[in-house]
Every structure is written in structure tokens, then in C-alpha cells.
Amino acid sequence: MDQNTTEKKGRDDFETTVINIVKTQAAYICSNPDCRKLTIAPSLTDENKVQYMGKVAHITAASPGGPRYDSSYSEAERTNINNAIFLCSNCADLIDKNKGIDYKKEVLFDWKTQHKNWVLENLNKSKTDTSAIAVSSYGQRGGIIAQVVNITSNTENQRDPIKEHDIENFRLSEKVLNNEQWVKLREDLLGDASCRKFDSDRLDNVLTHFSRAENGFIDEEINEAKENFIATIPALKDIIDCHFDLWPYQQDIENYSIQLKPHYLRHNGYVNPTMEQRREWEELFEQMKVNINALNDTYNIFRKTIKRKLHI
Numbered sequence: 001m002d003q004n005t006t007e008k009k010g011r012d013d014f015e016t017t018v019i020n021i022v023k024t025q026a027a028y029i030c031s032n033p034d035c036r037k038l039t040i041a042p043s044l045t046d047e048n049k050v051q052y053m054g055k056v057a058h059i060t061a062a063s064p065g066g067p068r069y070d071s072s073y074s075e076a077e078r079t080n081i082n083n084a085i086f087l088c089s090n091c092a093d094l095i096d097k098n099k100g101i102d103y104k105k106e107v108l109f110d111w112k113t114q115h116k117n118w119v120l121e122n123l124n125k126s127k128t129d130t131s132a133i134a135v136s137s138y139g140q141r142g143g144i145i146a147q148v149v150n151i152t153s154n155t156e157n158q159r160d161p162i163k164e165h166d167i168e169n170f171r172l173s174e175k176v177l178n179n180e181q182w183v184k185l186r187e188d189l190l191g192d193a194s195c196r197k198f199d200s201d202r203l204d205n206v207l208t209h210f211s212r213a214e215n216g217f218i219d220e221e222i223n224e225a226k227e228n229f230i231a232t233i234p235a236l237k238d239i240i241d242c243h244f245d246l247w248p249y250q251q252d253i254e255n256y257s258i259q260l261k262p263h264y265l266r267h268n269g270y271v272n273p274t275m276e277q278r279r280e281w282e283e284l285f286e287q288m289k290v291n292i293n294a295l296n297d298t299y300n301i302f303r304k305t306i307k308r309k310l311h312i
């Protein structure tokens with residue numbers, strides 16, 4: 001951890017000792033008062049490991065151009081514990097969006113103070129104390145999916161946080177690729193082996209979405225269906241990435257059309273393809289159909305499993 005200080009030139013990173021004090025003082029709970037997620041739990045698969053999704057973030061950035069960077073700070077002030085705040089990885093990303101314009105340093109200093117008081121208030125409170133916090137843990141499956149543990153007050157225990165988490169995660173994944181978008185991409189590809197680049201990029205976005213630790217499903221059956229679905233994406237993406245290119249060549253750069261090469265197999269009169277070229281193209285097109293159908297099956301099973309288990 002502390003190799004950061006020597007490797008990243010020009011960045012005023014925190015010393016490991018500072019990082020350790022900040023996270024333990026925050027009780028490993030996110031300092032955003034609207035979040036307060038517990039960020040650490042034992043691994044369910046390895047008794048020597050933990051699942052951890054916390055971050056010690058800079059209130060004013062470690063280097064020029066970063067979120068809330070303040071040039072009036074000295075290096076010592078920037079690396080001081082006073083400039084550090086403990087957050088869950090979600091909130092740490094959130095506060096730095098758009099160079100931190102929505103989360104001013106005053107807000108973060110306020111979160112830090114509130115959190116300190118909140119942790120102190122809850123210190124040594126027992127389970128039977130009605131004002132104490134109740135900690136409920138979500139289940140977890142698989143080694144790469146760090147799930148979130150929520151802190152909820154005793155007064156609102158009617159909710160089903162597991163279901164809520166999975167519904168929310170499904171909604172977020174639908175923003176990346178929904179059924180309508182997939183059907184369109186599928187029809188485009190099966191139609192004349194072409195599609196919009198933007199539409200095919202959605203497949204990558206799904207992989208990125210589900211590669212994030214917090215975007216796993218808690219329900220084991222849904223998570224398994226999701227794993228099967230995303231496992232069928234790379235084969236199709238490989239064909240699009242390696243064997244498609246811009247056609248026609250002069251297009252808007254915004255959302256251009258790409259097509260399985262060589263294009264003259266779809267556009268008569270350009271060049272006469274040899275038998276070998278034609279066979280190669282046909283083989284790739286056939287392979288792509290196989291990959292599309294495999295992806296279509298796993299995606300439909302994933303969606304059906306979600307509908308059945310979450311009743312949505």
C-alpha cells in the first residue's frame with residue numbers, strides 16, 4: 001500500500017498508518033450519512049480472507065486537476081489525516097464524479113464530523129438497547145462478489161433488503177442493456193451482419209457493470225443465471241471486435257455502422273470475392289449466429305429467473 005507514495009510521482013498520497021487510523025476510526029462504515037454501509041465482512045469461501053469494499057479518499061485531491069484540489073494546501077496538509085475521509089467504494093466514486101463539483105470539501109468535512117459523532121453515539125450499545133443500530137448482512141456467493149451489509153434502524157424491519165438490492169441491481173443493469181436493445185442488436189447482426197457500434201458496445205458495458213464488486217446478485221439462482229449470461233458475451237464480442245469494421249467508410253463518428261468483413265460480400269460490384277474468401281465469410285457468419293443464439297438463450301433465462309424470483 002505505501003509503495004503508492006514512491007510510485008505515483010506528483011501525488012500526495014496518505015501514509016499507510018494514516019489510512020489504517022481513518023478506516024478503523026470510521027468503524028469500517030461509510031461516512032456518507034445517507035449510506036452508512038458496512039464495508040468489511042469475512043469471506044464466505046476462505047476463512048483467512050475478508051471481503052472489503054472501503055476506501056480512504058482525499059477530501060481535497062492528491063494532485064493538481066483532481067477533485068476539489070486546493071493549491072493553497074501544502075503537501076503536509078494534503079497528506080494529513082484531516083484531509084482523509086472513509087467511504088464505501090460506491091460513495092468514493094460518487095464524490096469524484098465531474099471533478100467533484102457536486103461534493104464540495106465543506107460537505108465532506110461535515111460528513112466526517114457527523115460520522116465521528118454517530119460512531120461515538122453507537123459505541124458500546126447492546127443489542128437490547130432500542131436506540132442501538134441493527135446490522136443485517138446480505139448473503140454472498142462466489143469469490144469476486146463483495147456484497148454490501150446494510151445498517152438499518154430497528155424501527156424499519158419490514159423490508160426485504162435482499163430483494164430490494166437485487167431489484168435495484170437489475171434496474172441498473174437494464175440501463176446498460178435492456179431486452180429491447182438486445183433484440184434490436186440481435187436482429188441487426190442476424191439480418192445483414194452489421195450493427196451500430198454504439199449498440200454493440202452495450203455488451204462491453206454489461207461486462208463492466210457486472211465486474212464491479214457491488215453489482216452481483218445476492219440470490220444464488222439469479223447470480224448463477226447472470227454468470228451464465230455474461231459468460232456468453234465475449235465469444236460474440238470477439239467476432240465483432242476482430243472481424244467487423246466501418247462500412248461505408250464515410251460516416252458520422254458519433255454512432256457509426258460496422259459490418260462483418262470483407263464488405264464486398266454484401267455489396268456486389270465492389271470486388272469479386274474468391275471462393276475461399278466467400279467460404280471464410282460464411283463460416284464467420286455461421287459462428288456468429290451460434291454465439292448470438294447462445295447469448296440469447298442465457299439472457300432469456302437470466303431475465304426469466306429474475307422475474308420468477310423477484311416478482312417483477
Ligand SMILES: [Zn+2]
Pocket residue numbers: 030031032035036037087088089090091092
Ligand atoms: Zn457509501
